[in-house]
Amino acid sequence: MSGEKTEKPTPQKLKKARDEGQIGKTPDLGAWAGIAAASVLVPMTLEKAVVKAREVVLQWPDMMKDPDAGAALNMFRDGLMGAAYAVAPLAVSMMLIGIAGSGAQGGIHVATKLLMPKFSRLNPLQGFKRIVGMQALWEGTKALIKTTVLGAVLYMQIKDLVPSLMSSGNLPLAVLLDMVKDAVISLIRTAALAGLVMAAADYFVVRMRTMKQLKMSKQEIKDEYKKTEGDPHVKGQIRARQHAMSRNRMMSDVPKADVVLVNPTHVAVAMRYEPEKGAPRVIAKGQGNVAQKIRDLATENRIPMIQDVPLARALYGSCEIGAEIPAEFYGAVAKVLAFVMSLKSRGSAAGTHRLAA
Secondary structure, three states: OOOOEEEOOOHHHHHHHHHOOOOOOOHHHHHHHHHHHHHHHHHHHHHHHHHHHHHHHHOHHHHHHOOOHHHHHHHHHHHHHHHHHHHHHHHHHHHHHHHHHHHOOOOOOOOHHHHOOOHHHHOHHHHHHHHHOHHHHHHHHHHHHHHHHHHHHHHHHHHHHHHHHHOOOOOOHHHHHHHHHHHHHHHHHHHHHHHHHHHHHHHHHHHHHHHHHOOEEHHHHHHHHHHHHOOHHHHHHHHHHHHHHHHHHHHHHHHHOOEEEEOOOOEEEEEEOOHHHOOOEEEEEEEOHHHHHHHHHHHHOOOOEEEOHHHHHHHHHHOOOOOEOOHHHHHHHHHHHHHHHHHHHOOOOOOEEEOOO
């Protein structure tokens, strides 16, 4: 049935969907990628911040001995600038990761149409379908998988960390803190890796669901083609009219021809030679019924017709209407024109003739 949505969406349908914000994306991909990057960048940022804070703190004793408002402001400014320099790579990297995560899922598109009020979004039936439909089932399954995987990751990390802490004995506090820090970073990175795998699976499901929703029926594709490309029947009629007008203009030039080459019945090529305008030009050509019409007009207007099968075929295939004949035909056409002039000089140019051997 033509109403069944069995066809892939057309580029126009996909563009419209992007404009309306209907894109198969998952926010989890960018979020987990950001967490993975943060597990690397945050420790580096903290180290830089600690170093800068230590430099500022070391200046306090001198400041307390000789208080000065200008020096205090300079120290405060240096501290803020140092913190900004330490945090800037983290902030820029997180922004770029968010953009890359969106771009990796089909590009970055500003869905301006989502900003416009649309009462269909307030339809309670659509909301109910989202709550109890397949999308809700997948969201619930995804949440369960997330909880299970992250719980397993947390358990594996704590399982190895707790015995180490219990047996640490008289280890210095700095060493214990390093152990905890390493365990937390390892936990975050492992969770981020697992999250990225789940996000990839979520993207695949969301993409499949979106493409299924955007499927079109054969009738919808036909209707879209008519809107974008025009009705094929109308376009065919326009082309036919244009062709007819062009043929009529061509036929109106036949009476101006100096000679018509014929084949003898299948092809006809009318030429006109005006020395001041260059080489002879093809002013009309045709085959079949068009060729017959050219011959009829030549007879009515007493234009000589020369039967030369090879030359007629060659000129018909290689010359466009209104164009000069190619240089390789100059010699053959010159013989034809000279023959026509000799016929006219004897007063017997009209009719069909053969070149003298």
